[in-house]
Amino acid sequence: MSLSLSEVHGTLSSLKSCQVDLLTGMDIVTSVAMDLAEDLDGEQDPGIDKMEALMLECAKLDREIDSLVDIVQQATSDIATLQPEDLFSLSSKVKESVATRISELSDEDLQNHQKVVTFKDSIKSCSNQADQEPEQSEDLDEDVAVTQTQINFTCPLTQVEMVNPMKNKKCKHHYDEGAIRGLIETRHNQKKKCICPVVGCGNTDVKLSDLVPDHTLRRQIQNHKQQNGRT
Structure with a gap:
């Protein structure tokens, strides 16, 4: 048996x-x-x-x-x-x-x-x-564009551009998949809860079940890389 x-x-x-x-x-x-x-x-x-x-x-x-x-x-x-x-x-x-x-x-x-x-x-x-008119996309100030990229694309854990962005359903913050999974596992092994790494966030218990892939943001990151490659 x-x-x-x-x-x-x-x-x-x-x-x-x-x-x-x-x-x-x-x-x-x-x-x-x-x-x-x-x-x-x-x-x-x-x-x-x-x-x-x-x-x-x-x-x-x-x-x-x-x-x-x-x-x-x-x-x-x-x-x-x-x-x-x-x-x-x-x-x-x-x-x-x-x-x-x-x-x-x-x-x-x-x-x-x-x-x-x-x-x-x-x-x-x-x-x-696709339905929206891209009227002002080419008129963005370069500094503003850089700031938006840092806010939208940078992982709060690695401080580099995300590859596989994951969205937290509770606090709506994003993290790179590998980084947040590693942090959650580390805190779990320490028998502690994982606190959201975004400064000022009140979410003190980030769980894997709270995370979902953000395919839209991933596509935006990929498009941003392609644009930088062309320039």
């Missing part, structure tokens, strides 16, 4: 790794869709609709993995309290519970998946930017 449990835990670990790759893939789809939306100048394209459908399929798979992992972990933790005769029916009970949990997934659940929400917000942002 111990070997079987070890195999189960190993499978769950592999499944979680696949889930991480799945979420990364969803970020890539969002980035590609943003590129397409920018090229369309606000026009609708069936390709973006197909990408949104793909995002919903990925969201469903992500939720299914969550359900499977949660139920299997609960089942393995209860094994010690089960009677021997109950172990033979454990597998079928787990399958039934997983099937029930998955059947309860609604379209609203998938639409509210954080990656799907980010996808829609990013596409909407690109469309809004």
Whole structure:
């Protein structure tokens, strides 16, 4: 039985790794869709609709993995309290519970998946930017432009331009992904809460669950780099 449990835990670990790759893939789809939306100048394209459908399929798979992992972990933790005769029916009970949990997934659940929400917000942002008239963009004073870049693009932890900006849903501040993840992990190992590194911020408990990728800001940073390269 111990070997079987070890195999189960190993499978769950592999499944979680696949889930991480799945979420990364969803970020890539969002980035590609943003590129397409920018090229369309606000026009609708069936390709973006197909990408949104793909995002919903990925969201469903992500939720299914969550359900499977949660139920299997609960089942393995209860094994010690089960009677021997109950172990033979454990597998079928787990399958039934997983099937029930998955059947309860609604379209609203998938639409509210954080990656799907980010996808829609990013596409909407690109469309809004395309609809706006760039009347004053070339008349910005150079010093003002530099100041805006420092405010929008610089990570408060590394003090350099962000690569993968993450937005804190609570305090709305941005940090580079690697830097904030490292800080949260360090504080966690010290058994302390992570305080937002932005000076004057009152957020004293920054959690990974509070952070979401800001694809719009990432695109702005990439465009800024391209512009600097041309000049």
